[in-house]
Amino acid sequence: MANHRLVKLIWIFTEKFGLIFLSMITFVAYARLMSPAELGVGTVIIVIVEMFAILYSSMLEDPLVRLERLEEKHICTAFWFAVLISLASIVVISFAAMLYTKSSVLQWMTAVASVKILFTMMARVYVVEMRRTGNFKMLASRTLLGKVAGGVGGIAIAFWGFGAWAVIAQALIMEFVSIVVLMLGNRRRIAFYIDGPFLRELLTAGAPLAINVMSSQTLQRGVNVVLGITAGAHAVGMFNMAMRIIDLPRSAIYNGLLSYALPVFARRGSDTARLIEVISDSTAISGFLLTPLFVGIALTAEDIILLIFGAKWADAIPLLQVLACTAAIGNTAMYAMTALVAVNRTHLIVKAELATTLLALALVYSLGHLYAGMAAAVALLARMVIMTPLQVRGLNTAIGYGWRVFIESNYRSMIASLIMAAAVVLVSPYLDFRGYWHLAANIGIGTLTYALAYSALHPRWPQEFKSVFTAR
Template sequence: MPTVINAKSVTRNVGWSVLSKTSTFGLKFVTVPILARILTPEEFGAVAVALTVVQFLAMIGGAGLASALIIQRDEDMRTIHSVFWANLAISCLMAIGIFVWAEPIATLLGASEAAYLVQLMSVLIPLQLGGDVAYALLARRMQFGKDAFWNMVSESAGALAAVVLALAGFGIWSLIAQLFLSAIIRLVGLFAVSRYVPRLQMSVRRVIGLTRFSLSMMGSEIANFVSFQSPMVIISRFLGLADAGAYSAANRFSSIPNQVVLSAVMGVLFPAFSSMMQDSARRSNALMLSTQVTTVLLAPMMFGLWALAEPAMLMLFGQQWAYAWPVLGLLALSKGVLTPCSTFIPYLKGVGRGGTLFWWAILRALITTAAVAFGAYNGSLVEAMIWLCAVNVVVLVGYSLVVFRADGTPFVRGFLICCRPMLSAAIMAGAVRLLLERYGDLVPHAALQVAIGAVIGGLIYGAIVLATERPLLRKLKDLARKRSPAAEASPAE
């Protein structure tokens, strides 16, 4: 790759990405509860079901071709232009197809009344795929700061527009406006900062040459998408749009910490691991360090949200959503279980293990779909979420086996090191939940319960981390002290 990747560049780009996600986190922390108070669960559910279809087809349409550009040694413009036109052609065909077949698709998903939304949102497919090549060029050049800026602008504009329109009484159309405005601004921004100008050049041979990598990536991404989105489809079909709306609202909020940390880190780690493909020692050190750090940061957020789900749901979403607090807690718990997996997918992609990633993603999609369907068909939304948590425990062990085997790290050693922060977070969350159950009545206001619980949880978790993660803290301290130009130019260890 043309860009030298070292400790300084990786840290800087992760910082930009985290800053971008943190800014949008702040807006969503405010806007999602506001929208949930104004809109009905059915409106949330209808948009969520339609968006699931669009996102699924957008993932297929990309076919992983843009990802294949990232790992190419040189920026061959003829290949880049060919990928752009291939993506555009595929996305337009899919948009036409989903527009024509919107009614049977919506009926199949148990939301026939959302057919008009499926038609309208089909336009999002070319809008989303149109910027893939521009983003791939920024990723190749490790210019995530430019992407971060436009991500902040697009997400902020969309969120603010949604709130204004919802307050003005536009209802479900406020959510539609949010999606379109964000997509258009991001598309324009990506082309502006990448300075990519499509030319009328097309080489079918070069596009086909990228498919060996891109098809395995497409398969694994589709399988991961099914894992994440199949619960929405199942809930809509078996339990109705109201439960789908409750799941959507809880899932959107519980996903915010993931969006802040994981999406920021994963985008940078993919090209970083790719550059270390021939250096096993350096790659292994980077894997363990990045996994520990992301788990230390993310696990307490997710397990803490599980502990405080009841007052948090009431405080943020209002009384009409209070019944869904177990859903919010269980979703946070299911995501918390997977925090050590945060770096596994970019690692397998970066070291060229697309086939392994594909088959394990397929297996995960199958067991996730089956488990959630079993819980929803035979019980309720809460039971479906309990099954989701159980499946994610199995997924954690399975991905750990695959990654540590590929890395040459002994499984038991690697698993214990990476999961130790998650265990600390679970102990903290259990203590906070116990205190809330016993003494919560002494603090009748939900917001005070959340604030006090967060402070107590932070103190407990901080004490446990100081006692159990001293080697990691020393390593981070040493990295922070390396300020000299020579140190910053050295490869990440």
């Protein structure tokens, strides 16, 4: 059982860390070949399209994963509903683009990009089946192959000077290759059939989750849209640069951990004491790895931006520092939503999600013309500071996961990360290194300091973390 669990995790993180590597190559190429404005235009268009896909996906995928039995009629219903709503969305988005802008180029970009919704939604039932059966090898293969194909296509188009089209082409190619791989790996005929009562039941179960996910995604992606309206494409490009550096590791690692965690939490949903223990262990291990990662990104932001992406992106440095701190705070309650999904209590934080999202977007709208990308970065930080205690309160109401458990799960990684930050800030000015050697020296000092500080706070951490994957 333990070996089977480790194999699943290995395939999950083969996919996710492979994505980090491939995404970084692509993003560095875009930073070199495109201007901030071109990157901003492509980003805004893809963000608008992906918001539709995320809404539909969140309404269908996790409720299907949570079903006790997944029957053929369930698969047919979900698949064809996904196809029909995707086609309708393509028409609506294309028509809206014609009304919003007179630029034929932007109209065509938006219409072509909207096809991504169809590819994304067609894949959902295949992904559900593989998550339910633990076939993370196939999930990893389709994502990595799609990312390679999309990255090559996007870089080629950027190299030929087509600007924002590169971002759109990458997204489309990646989703198309992914669905082709899934269909070839699971050859089946999905009959045209929609079970009305089951569809209503599925959408009812998925609606609270979709609201929560859309609240979070509207914040992350909607910020780009609002920022574009108030501060222009250049500000979006700078903010997106900083956000992508954070999102590359965060999305890859979070998605891998949460994809694995949902079925694990769901199996323990009826035993709240055991579920609290699993959440606490998972939070402690994730914080051990992720909190120093994001604090470290904040400490080395200047070197990362100037050395890897170039001086034209220097305005993104303070944005990256604020967003990295936001991600570090977010690690402390990263499993909250997944745990609430597992026990079907997501409604407990729906209002909080919506209210804090609207507050953050309002901050961006009101301050974007004055502070450009920094308005968006600070808005995300403010929302995280407000939302984290509300998530803990929701968990406490649902399963009794209170502040004592929350603090016990996080205090070691937070204290050790602060000690690491102090060491790097104090020592870095005296280092006689430049360029990549300076970056490497800071990473080395930070890693050593963190390891020593964490070990002093928790001497038995290797044995305890190992037991999570073996004995439990």
